[in-house]
Amino acid sequence: MKKFYAYLSLCMFASTAAIAQNENNPGSNHGNKFEQLGTMLSTPNEYRSASGAPGPKYWQQKADYEISATLNDDKQRLDGIETIIYTNNSPDPLTYLWLQLDENEHKKDAENLKFDESKMQSRMSMRQLQGIMGHNLDLGNHIVSIMDANGNALKYTINQTMMRVELPATLQPGQKFRFKVSWWYNISDRLTIGGRGGYEFFPEDSNYLYTMAQWYPRMAVYSDFQGWQNKQFTGRGEFALAFGDFKVNLNVPADHVVGGTGQCSNYAQNLSTAQLRRWNEAQNATQPVEVVNLNEVKQLMKGHATARKTWSFHAENVRDFAWVSSRRLVWDAMSTRVDGGKKVMAMSYYGPEAYGLYRRYSTKVVAHTLRSYSKTTFPYPYPVAISVEASNGMEYPMICFNYGRTEKDGTYSEATxxxxxxxxxxxxxxxxFPMIVNSDERQWTWMDEGLNTFCQYLAEQSWDANYPSQRGPAYKIVDYMKLPKNELEPIMTNSENITRFGPNAYAKPATALNILRETVMGRELFDYAFKTYAHRWAFKHPTPADLFRTMEDASAVDLDWFWRGWFFSTDPVDISLDSVKYYRLNTKNPATEASFDRATFDRNLENISTKRNKAAGEKFEVEADTALQDFYSKWDxxxxxxxxTQSYQTMYNGLSPEEKKMYDSKNFFYELSFANRGGCVSPLIIEWTYTDGTKETEKISAYIWRHNEQKVTKVFAKAKEVRSIKLDPERETADIDESNNSWPRETAPTRFELFKQQSLPRGATSGSNPMQESRKTTP
Structure with a gap:
């Protein structure tokens, strides 16, 4: 895999049909699944090495921002002006720059609102109808002006969600360009229009929660492997962004609480004396401290201040900036230490409807996540990590939006x-992933979501031994892998083309990595290689080839067969134990072999006719007439x-000590035949259960399939007689058909349930919950 192959990086987006063309020996039973990836990966070069590490001339651009924005809480409008300092670290002279205008996805004539299929159903939600009918709202970015550092207007062209800015002079390698963009947009209702940023209105107290994301024109990535990343944003594939430093001033109503990416430099001006004291107390607290408490929030919710305040934030070496603003936010914080001893402030912002859950759990989960991921990858480098309850799920540097609200009475279900x-x-x-290991989700969703979901699984399992993780364990992906081939696509599929986004981009790659760790490589080799990848590409822009190569480079494990099967193919794992043949060594010792030979002789004589003759009381002639019996009638x-006996003794005495040891061991030999019915090669994990009740498990490397990818046969010598055999006893290979995994065959009972389907908001549960039931009193 480390050779210099012909350049063909676009093969990463190949369909299943195209992937089949990369088979080295099509039509054969071997020579395909274990061949090296070859031209399916881009050619190593001076920017990206064959080892998977950044090359000696690796480069990336830098984009720094100075932003001032004003939030209008009466009109739900945001006005902003930003200065961008763009540094051309590439070897290429640039004549124009591309910026992302992601808010344009909400424009009434946006292309992404038209090209998806739609169908009428017997029950339609308002959001479904909104998607069909469209809207007439004035949404999307309004560019007021774009000027250079001297105040001269710059020519620009807007193409849907992308904006090209023409440079007044060629930007040479090593040069910087400073320009200013003025803009505004009407903030959309996130719960009806959709999208990641926007507002949520609470009619019971007439207040808004603003979760501001993709809110400013942002520089697109210019990279060594694709030039400008200017693929349109259609609402699914997320963002490729350049690293930079941010200085942000946010002008909001004076009674709002604001949280954002980075550190706030003017808490003293915006917090009350008591709140500032609590903030300072939280700096060394090991339990969450309410900087803005629930009673204060309830008072703030009753009024709407006309005065305004400005919150100032700064963040270094981040790829984006997001923020939250509302008068209905409790804010708690505590300090935590990550791997390496660095102090980080873990914080949460949440409304009264989430208080019963977030006050107990959110900030502690933030702290746990930082510790777990730091152990798996690298020490968390930023000073802050924030969780915001916003009835959704989306991520940005140092801040993320999540869900988790209680019922009106403060109870909640275990599922919630x-x-x-x-x-x-x-x-x-x-x-x-991807805020620091900065992959491009617009192209490779799984490098962001899949790797993160894998690390999430590790963090969930270290949070609670009984945590019911839904993504990560191998058997959890089986139902998806059982689907017909025309309903599947490889993991290596462009984000916009994936039909089942969650299973393909989140669950399957997370499962694959878990199988690599637990079954193929082992924890020690995997953990070292995965951490090497994370360290190599922290604050850089990796591609799939960089991950694939690093995992092999740091472990000395050839994994090309695994990448082919799990990432470039839709083949499932389905290994069948087709037959078991049992052999015993013929020792030639009459005393040892007599019972076996007698049973074999009798079995060969017996058939259905002889059985029925005996059962019917048949009178045999040689029994009725004893004169017919001779020597052989009674001969044993x-x-x-x-x-x-002498013949055996002569033979035995002529054996070498090693041969005598084998004869005396009395081994049982079992010839097992396996079929690869699913197509994806996999290790063989065999559990032997012996007649004495003991068990033994052994693993055969997937390389057993390299000479025949469809069927293999292997003989095992056992010191004890075997009662039963089972493949994949721990369900660790994602085998989609367990009914053919055992000898003798086993059948598992299943149950079914009749239910009435309901549509509920994300994170909500139907009916009462056990916590509510426990509070009820018997009349």
Missing amino acids: KNGMIGVIIHEVGHNF RFAATPMT
Whole structure:
């Protein structure tokens, strides 16, 4: 895999049909699944090495921002002006720059609102109808002006969600360009229009919660492997962004609480004396401290201040900036230490409807996530990590939006609690992938979501031994892998083309990595290689090839067969134990072999006719007429004689010590035949159960399939007689058909349930919950 192959990086987006063309030996039973990836990966070069590490001339651009924005809480409008300092670290002279205008996805004539299928159903939600009918709202970015540092207007062109800015002079390698963009937009209702940023209105207290994301024109990435990343934003594939430093001033109503990416430099001006004291107390607290408490929030919710305040934030070496603003936010904080001893402030912002869950769990889950991910990858480098309850799930540097609200009476179901914990871990975990290991989700969703979901699984399992993780364990992906091939696509599929986004981009890659760790490589080799990848590409822009190569480079494990099967193919794992043949060594010792030979002789004589004759009381002639009986009628052909005993003794005495040891071991030999019915090669994990009740498990490397990818046969020598055999006893390979995994065959009972389907908001549960039931009193 480390050779210099012909350049063909676009093969990463190949369909299943195209992947089949990369088979080295099509039509054969071997020579395909174990061949090296070759031209399916881009050619190593001076920017990206064959080892998977950044090359000696690796480069990336830098984009720094100075932003001032004003939030209008009466009109739900945001006005902003930003200065961008763009540094051209590439070897290429640039004549224009591309910026992302992601808010344009909400424009009434946006292309992404038209090209998806739609169908009428017997029950339609308002959001479904909104998607069909469209809207007439004035949404999307309004560019007021774009000027250079001297105040000269710059020519620009807007193409849907992308904006090209023409440079007045060629930007040479090593040069910087400073320009200013003035803009505004009407903030959308996130719960009806959709999207990641926007507002949520609470009619019971007439207040808004603003979760501000993709809110400013942002520089697109210019990279060595694709040039400008200017693929349109259609609402699914997320963002490729350049690293930079941010200085942000946010002008909001004076009674709002604001949290954002980075550190706030003017808490003293915006917090009350008591709140500032609590903030300072939280700096060394090991339990969450309410900086803004629930009673204060309830008072703030009653009024609408006309005065205004400005909150100032700064963040270094981040790829984005997001923030939350509302008068209905409790804010708690505590300090935690990550791997390496660095102090980080873990914080949460949440409304009264989430207080019963978030006050107990959110900030502690944030802290746990930072510690877990830091152990798995690298120490968390930022000073802050924030979880915001916003009835959704989305991530940005140092801040993320999650869900988890209680019922009106403050109770909640276990599913709501576990769902909240899982989404907080997931979204906080995105700080590592892709906020720091900065992959391009617009192209490779799984490098962001899949790697993060894998780390989420590790964090969930170290949170609670009984945590019901839904993504990660191998058997959890089986139902998806059982689907017909025309309903599947490889993991290596462009984000916009994935049909089942969650299973493909989140669950399957997370499962694959878990199988690599637990079954293929082992924890020690995997953990070292995965951490190497994370360290190599922290604050850089990796591609799939960089991950694949690093995992092999740091472990000395050839994994090309695994990448082919799990990432470039839709083949499932389905290994069948087709047959078991049992052999015993013929020792030639009459005393040892007599019972076996006699049973074999009798079995060969017996058939359906002889059985029925005996059952019917048949009178045999040789029994009725004893004159017909001779020597052979009473001869025991299997009894030892001096001749046979002497013959055996002569043979045995002529054996070497090693041969005598084998004869004396009395081994049982089992010939097992396996079929690869699913197509994806996999290790063979065999559990032997012996007649004495003991068990033994052994693993055969997937390389057993390299000479025949469809069928293999292997003989095992056992010191004890085997009662039963089972493949994949721990369900660790994602085998989609367990009914053919055992000898003798086993059948598992299943149950079914009749239910009435309901549509509920994300994170919500139907009916009462056990916590509510426990509070009821018997009349």
